[in-house]
Amino acid sequence: MTQEVSTSLQFVFSCPLSSGLHARPASHLAEVVNQFASDCTLTNLRNGLMANGKSVLGIIAADIRYSDQCAVRVSGADEHSAHAALRQFVAEALPLCDVPLAVSAAPIRSNTPPRPLKAAGVSCSFGVPVSRGIAHGKVVIVSRMTLPSSLSTPNKTDSQKELDHIKDAVAAVRRRIGEKLKYSITPAGTAVLQADLAMASDVFLVEKLTEQVLRGKSAGQAVVETGEFFIDLLRHSDNEYVRERSSDIEEICLQLLEEIYGASPGSAPVALHEPSVVVAETLAPQQLLELDRRWLKALVLEYSGSTSHAAILARSLGIPTLVGVRNARLVLPPGSEVVVDANRGLVVSYSLAAVRRFYGREQQTLQRRRELWSRQTEKPAITLDGQRIDVAANASSVEELVIAFENGADGIGLFRTEMIFLGREYPPSEEEQFAIYAEAARTAGGRPVVIRTIDIGGDKRVPYLNLPPEENPFLGYRGARIYAEHHQLLQSQLRAILRASALGQVQIMAPMISSLEEIVQFKDAIIQAKQHLIRNGMPFQPDLKVGIMVEVPSVAFILDQLCSEVDFFSIGTNDLSQYFFAADRNNSKVNELFSVRHPSFLRFLKQIVDQIRLAGKWAGMCGEMAADIRNLPLLVGLGLREISVPAVEVREYKRTVSRLYASDCGVMVERSIASAKVLEVDGLLGQQPLQAAQPLLARELILLGSTSKNKEEVIQEMVDAFYVASRTEDRHLLEEALWAREAVYSTGLGYGFATPHCKTDAVAADSICVLRLREPINWDSIDGERVRMVVLLALRNSEVANNHMQVFSTLARKLMNEDFRQHLLEVETADEATTYLAAQLGTAMTGER
């Protein structure tokens, strides 16, 4: 026997992913290994665990966590190419494998009920909110999917037959998941299913199943024992993420059993008939998807993982969800009505009067906040000299788009579509894309949504695009440049966008256009997609607007030609500036060289904007320059009439626009352009302070007909008023700061007045809040009298350099004056109170009518 000389190749890497090498990245890694014949062993040098690189489960079981050192050894016929491919994967693609699926969970709160509930002696169960919101419904308990511990199937002797059963079952389960994948419309759902698919095809799993059958087990028993083997393996990990994968395995095994026996040994799907709160130990993703969304109001899970697939799905579906609720199935009786407060992290019986009252008030608060918020945000942003600026938002998902409109966006200036294409094995179908674009168009409700077609280059790993890795991907094959080769991909995306245009004001934008030919070809592709839709009788907006990103400098010199081809231009400063300065913005040695505020770049921008406007076309800006609010005066001064900014900042931009003079901004741009360096431009910008402090008084903070019944409710009502007026985002912190002061000694100062106060950055602005009670209440005042009037003072910790403290001290002194107190007790309207206080205290006021 000749011994082959093994030339096994080896390298070591450090795990770059903060949640470790869990299911999704592991499936990508295994997929790379499986392209080669060579064997690959992964050794976690921290714990010595070894894994077959072809097995997702094996990799997961090696419990590779953030910054763990791992040795990769490859040996076999094609070891050299496998080694090279793996090295490249680990260096380039792996760090990007862990695209966050949804917004992060809310911070964990201390386990105390809200003050008014505590005062009423109500006890709550606590958990960690992983998907926010408040909802109530009847408790429905869903039992965990468990593998039957023993299946009374005798041992079989015909191993081949049993192996065939298993082979068929595995194939059927894969098909099943594949089917579901086709109809998956949320990126989160797709990612979960893809991980399941990888697990169902895992070589390690199939190996174990075969091993069991060869020992004389029936197909069913092999599945049960294999399932238990893996569940045990995963559950013993001390990584939460890995432990949670055990429920995925369980689910796959149950499906295998279903295929083998023709029926599910697990629990039947639960039918919901009324608003329900589903309570379970844990929930498998597919179990969650089977619940009737019309009646599923909230989820309460005993299991404490915020990264479980069920939690991720719940977030993407917007279902209020608590995890880690101890003994939930015992404390929450089936059929009882409960409120799940996944803002505060508690669940409590809805049958108690105090709870109904508290959540009734809470609902009013949330309603008022929404109303005031939308009244404030729906107003267009107009400069002091009457120039309207559209403040749009950038978004990569429908969730983000919702946030943008909540913040008052005038449209979506850049809807990125890359997320839909990344992190998957097959391109998204036209239907899947249509579902997303249609939802975006509907949500926008008539406001424009600019959808940018796929903008991907060699820096991203997309298996079905086969983009070659490049030395310098930013100067390479990317954006619109790949469209000729990936014609079908572009066609299905264009058709999906066009179809969505029938449902709202959708526009198409092409990325990385650098020449006239490219845009002509792009428009031809749109015509082709339109013809296809016409042939199939599908509606679309015939005169849908087409624009391009201005991000390659060559475009600046053919704007006259381009203006006759496209309807609009959106300046993408990230790429434009790095191409303009020939400086890589990720290279710290050179990134100081280029600043979007450099006079040369400002000149370049001015030239671009002037030309576009001269041609009567529309010029906007997305990207980082627009994302820095300090640049706003420059953007307005350049003559941009639309800017697209991060979704959460829209409101602040609108507010800031309304404090600018467009003419001043124009002068500032002229002076900036004449400057010699960035520092001078920064100096000019610094002369115009943007952030005027909010006034102390606001009509929304004057509450003259309070029906609160006790001190707890009064403080809560006042804190809620801050929340309604967007003067606090952290009610708990503000409330506790006030109570901390009350704990020193009561702020009831006598004469029926109380003055709770605090110093905390939980308030967005120094504020005075006034509340007058219909029925006086006890406040442990120094004169023992009940309180009718509450004057609350909240001061920020970090800003003392204003005259607000002066006003507070004046107010405190005035409260010692009987006439002043009497006036407040008799004032009739909030307006009157605000005007009186403003005059007495010599301060400004604000408010929304």
Added chain:
Amino acid sequence: MKIVAVTACPTGIAHTYMAAARLEKIAKNFGHEIKVETQGAMGIENRLTENDIRQAHIAIFAVDIEVEERERFNGVKVIQVPLQEALKNPENIFSKLQH
């Protein structure tokens, strides 16, 4: 009688100033001459000068916290009360002075 006083409360936002206003008013009712220094969120205001303190017959501290620069009052007779006292029963403080 010439009186100097200092008011100071834990947060220095409200009670410091209420107490100051109260002391000033009641002192007047009693026919005293008073100057009240506040030690609140804005630091020391209406600062008592060396001269003020030297001329005063008595110093009233209506405070819940340490008085800043207390050494200024060495050699002066001091009455210290919890700040609440200045709000609740300021008259008591002054009537004590009569004796």
